[in-house]
Amino acid sequence: MKRADFEKKNEPHWVELEEAVKTLDKRRAPNEVARIPQLFRQICGDLALAQHRMYGRKLCARLNSIVISMWGHLHASINRGGSGMALFFGRTFPEAVRAESRVVWLCFAMFWLPFLAFIATAYFEPKWIYAALPIEKQIEMEASYGKGGMSEYIHEKFGNSFAAMGFYIMNNVTIAFRSFACGVFFGVGAIYGLGYQGVILGAMFGYVHANGNLHRLYTFCASHSSFEILGIILCGAAGTVIGLALVKPGRLLRKDALVACGRRALPILIGGSLMVALAAPIEGFWSPSSVPAGVKHTVGILGWLAFGAYFMFVGRGRNEA
């Protein structure tokens, strides 16, 4: 068949499909949905024929474009909504964390070791703390948690809980996202980011240990600590998983390992950043509130225990396909 005859014979189908693609691009339903699968298969055949018979780039490019667009519409993923969320938190997230437990523990240590070390130096060699903590931070800590400290400085700065929550979301989630992103540099960025956070937070806490009002500090931090710290550690761990794909790709090509590890890291990243985001309203509203200290401490300890149990036990066993 000559090209002209081929075009003449099939033109109506192509035009119909082109119209359907245009309608779908505008997010409206096309007129005859039922005809689309048949037309699509037909145009796939036409494209293959046109390529094989070398009907020229112009025709092939046009058919190619229609096929790609229509294929995209046919294969668009469907949002599962609520049940998808339940599946994520009930299974996907804790399972993904368990699957990467070694990396998570490494990141856990990378945060907590410098943190605890700096608290220890408060009792032996406080000079380290003054060296690590920028002077503005020392002033802030002194104002908030010093012997005569009044109130938490972020709240002081913004004057109300809602703005403080906005600040916490922006600041903390950005830190979490960044430590994930920098993980792509062979994992160094993520581990460094966590270590840095450990040093700075450890020095801040150490400062208060050395010369401040410990009770006020721990009462403020207790409730949201588990969400925030674990969330940041998990985001860093997700970044490290991606970085390790480049360091230790196993039997895959580095580029394929990167994609595979990206898939493994994604649930950890989503869950971790949601935890950090959830910490913000707690930190903004609950933590500075006048709830008794005992309640806040209990909530804080329960939070850590609950997350430990969640990551250890939830989502095990049921192996539905």
Add this chain to the structure above:
Amino acid sequence: MDAPQKLDTLQTIELAEGVQVHLHPAGPAPRAIALMVDMLLAGLMLIGFCLFFLFIGRAIGFGVSIGFVLLAAFAIYWGYFMLYEVLRRGRTPGKKWMGLRVVRTSGAPVGWGAAFLRNLVRFADMMPLLPQWQLAWLVFGFYLFGVTSCLCTRRFQRLGDLVADTLVIYDKPQVEFSAVNNVTVPAAPPPFVLTREEQVAFIQFVERAPTWSDSRRQELVQPLAEILGVEGRPGVVRAMEIGTWLRDS
């Protein structure tokens, strides 16, 4: 169609329907322009939000409106690209303007996961950063890693694309067919049997000839001078005749 694949950047993908389609990845330059348009738009959005919350600050209290501004800045900075790429099927306004689209390497549209990954890793791509341009927590950068990664990969993927398994393609075919293409050359059969690749070469010569200068056309048919028996302008005409015959019969 093997020979042309070695020369151009087209990515061949075989669909489940049993047909091969070609994706045309876009290089760093059009993507950079699209990015600048997007950044401009995101900046305008942010300014708009700021003015809006400043305006209603009288009613809800300025402290609260600062909170909203911070949330809006966070949402725009990290969410602008992701939301557009998912909800507009891979096209942010800047990409739409430049005729680009983000797709998975399989050609399918990007989902939430892929869009989330590629736009978080953007932070690594944009290094080295510009600290003095930063606006509170919003930093911008030179995209040195992104550009380097684009230039080192066959599909022009930045680091975020590599992690999320996506690529940026031209949305519409980028083939230029000028009116000169319709100049009719009498079709004439080739003097001998051609292989498939050779036939493709002749057909593509006919299609692309209008986009080249006359001397370039003559240069391209020069190696065929001995076989065709003519060179220079007559050689070009002869090659066009063969190509037209192959294409239309």
